Amino acid sequence: MTQIATSENHPTRFQREGLDLVNNLVPLSSSGFYLVNADMQHRGVVLRNIEPAAERSYLRNFQALDPLNPALFTGTDTRVACIDEQLSESELLASAYYREFMQPMHHRHVADMFFRRGDDIIAVLTMLRTSALGAFTDSELALLRKLQPFLEFALNTVYLPRRYRERDSVQQLYGLTDRELDVVELIVAGASNKLIASDLNLSLATVKTHLQHVFQKVGVSSRTAVSAIVLGALES
Amino acid sequence: MTQIATSENHPTRFQREGLDLVNNLVPLSSSGFYLVNADMQHRGVVLRNIEPAAERSYLRNFQALDPLNPALFTGTDTRVACIDEQLSESELLASAYYREFMQPMHHRHVADMFFRRGDDIIAVLTMLRTSALGAFTDSELALLRKLQPFLEFALNTVYLPRRYRERDSVQQLYGLTDRELDVVELIVAGASNKLIASDLNLSLATVKTHLQHVFQKVGVSSRTAVSAIVLGALES
């Protein structure tokens, strides 16, 4: 999309690359890659062909009903879960989750790839198909299960440590709120306000408001200064 | 700043994980993952079922003859090269490279996956098969080619950042002139154009001209993106 998208520092680059990978390997109508914290809250959501409104609706109303809810898989060592393996077709089609959430979105088949740190699930890659695309075949699921270890390794060792360490220390140092920190992360990655707005699903006005608060807290008056100061603080 | 656990604690972990991945996905009799520097010297070699002596023999005597020598693929965008695509069977079997190197090691089929930073090849994952395992099929090669972008991305975020540390390397990396580099340095420090102008005793117009050239060379369109990219290249 823009030059920013290719920046190595972009916080969601890893997720986008991961989605590219699975989309190249198995046909999908929609997909998403989200990080979860200990409360199973979604963070850093990256979606392919899914409306942000659908994501919000899921979080608000349907997450608890999700047969692939990651909370159901903590303690197991499941790498890839497929909804067709969890429920029979008749069970699924009769469920409120299917009728009220999946069907309106034209999702028929779902497979989730789980990523763990220790026993905790720290990220989920969701793969969705319309009925036209057909069910996930055994060989596709086998492929995905072979893929999972490397993705999990890369996620744990190259991506999350940096991201989390940076986020925590910067947030504490300047007393930033969660949302302000989201904005700062993208500022440091070199994103424009417009890109930040679309990345975080905010209006431009909201981005600017957050940014003004950041300027106040950090004690500067330009985005580049924020970038310089934040990155400087991280080196010490 | 942030040290990446992989490169710090287990320098070859990334390569081992990568080899595990491809060995899980396609049957191989031997495999290797090596990093190369600008002179095509091997570094950080990790081998599966290959004698270190064979590697030394390759470097000493056969590298120059290798039809998959990465030097032959700089400037291309080949992701995965297969020896059977480069040479006909009769050509291969007649070659000194085959008779004196591959055959004694019982290698019959070879595919190499190349990893680049910009145009330079920075790493190669070599996959080897005995004749009993058969040639790499089109679908296997297709799978490997789909895998390559993600591996390349992950490799670049792990390994390469440390290669471009100093001011000099940033200048070389993007072909910046001295004056342009002066400007970049102040950009990264968070300075406004006005401040840069007064710091360097230039007019605002000159600063903007330099900056436009920098944008072109680095391939971005905003100062914050320059900052992000330069600092990203320097981070360890």
Place this chain on the structure above:
DNA sequence: GCTTCCATCATCCAAAAGGATGAGAGGCCA
């Protein structure tokens, strides 16, 4: 209930940055 944060969005205005283009002076080199 009331207050205080947070997150969201809006409008209006001013300042800064970015894009396109031209151009002159000096150095270097074949």
Place this chain on the structure above:
DNA sequence: TGGCCTCTCATCCTTTTGGATGATGGAAGC
């Protein structure tokens, strides 16, 4: 000498940022 590069500066115009201010809904806490 002519060509090429670097560094310098200019003008004109568009887009983006930053600053000020106000407003709403929700969550948390007293």
